[in-house]
Amino acid sequence: DAEITQSPRHKITETGRQVTLACHQTWNHNNMFWYRQDLGHGLRLIHYSYGVQDTNKGEVSDGYSVSRSNTEDLPLTLESAASSQTSVYFCASSLGRGRVGETQYFGPGTRLLVL
Amino acid sequence: KNQVEQSPQSLIILEGKNCTLQCNYTVSPFSNLRWYKQDTGRGPVSLTIMTFSENTKSNGRYTATLDADTKQSSLHITASQLSDSASYICVVSLQAGANNLFFGTGTRLTVIP
Numbered sequence: 001d002a003e004i005t006q007s008p009r010h011k012i013t014e015t016g017r018q019v020t021l022a023c024h025q026t027w028n029h030n031n032m033f034w035y036r037q038d039l040g041h042g043l044r045l046i047h048y049s050y051g052v053q054d055t056n057k058g059e060v061s062d063g064y065s066v067s068r069s070n071t072e073d074l075p076l077t078l079e080s081a082a083s084s085q086t087s088v089y090f091c092a093s094s095l096g097r098g099r100v101g102e103t104q105y106f107g108p109g110t111r112l113l114v115l
Numbered sequence: 116k117n118q119v120e121q122s123p124q125s126l127i128i129l130e131g132k133n134c135t136l137q138c139n140y141t142v143s144p145f146s147n148l149r150w151y152k153q154d155t156g157r158g159p160v161s162l163t164i165m166t167f168s169e170n171t172k173s174n175g176r177y178t179a180t181l182d183a184d185t186k187q188s189s190l191h192i193t194a195s196q197l198s199d200s201a202s203y204i205c206v207v208s209l210q211a212g213a214n215n216l217f218f219g220t221g222t223r224l225t226v227i228p
Contacts, residue, residue, distance in 0.1 A: 040220060041220060042119065042204070042217070042218030042219050042220045043159075043204070043218040044218075090158050090159075092158070103149075103161050104161075104216070106158030106159050106160070107158050108156070108157055108158050109156070109157070
């Protein structure tokens with residue numbers, strides 16, 4: 001069955017370290033997204049991609065980067081982890097055929113703790 | 116400012132009872148509104164989607180309503196089950212762009228036996 005996976009599911013790191021969170025989808029979706037979820041906030045968009053070699057900044061992109069070298073993967077990199085980046089991170093994908101507000105399918109999330 | 120507000124923040128109900136969750140939004144121009152269910156430790160899963168012209172949509176025991184004039188939506192859960200315990204998130208889309216989603220902070224529902 002097609003799916004979207006994230007790894008690792010849990011990560012503890014130290015301030016200043018570079019961290020990469022993986023996201024892999026097998027639906028052949030064009031669009032992929034990274035969100036963070038914190039208490040008291042709705043899901044907030046970090047970065048998104050509409051296809052291979054395309055990346056765009058979202059609402060809270062400072063300190064994060066992404067690259068899209070193939071359709072299936074959109075890794076999220078924290079260049080120098082900060083305690084403020086402790087959060088739960090969700091990857092999502094959508095078909096991407098130009099339809100507005102199409103359904104996004106979410107991964108299971110990665111819980112990141114920055115000490 | 117485009118915003119989505121949900122109420123209540125949390126709710127506890129007895130198994131078998133009904134409940135209604137509320138969503139008010141100021142997103143404009145509006146495209147569609149979705150309700151997502153998020154189980155603990157999992158990603159959100161879409162329950163219903165409604166466009167401007169639809170005022171009700173059902174998915175099993177879940178019924179969503181939309182009043183586009185007052186910019187309000189509700190999610191009604193009938194005959195609640197323990198498995199309904201989750202966060203329910205209201206998400207509103209702008210008319211343009213695949214990334215133009217606005218998320219509410221969710222209502223945490225706990226169903227107790």
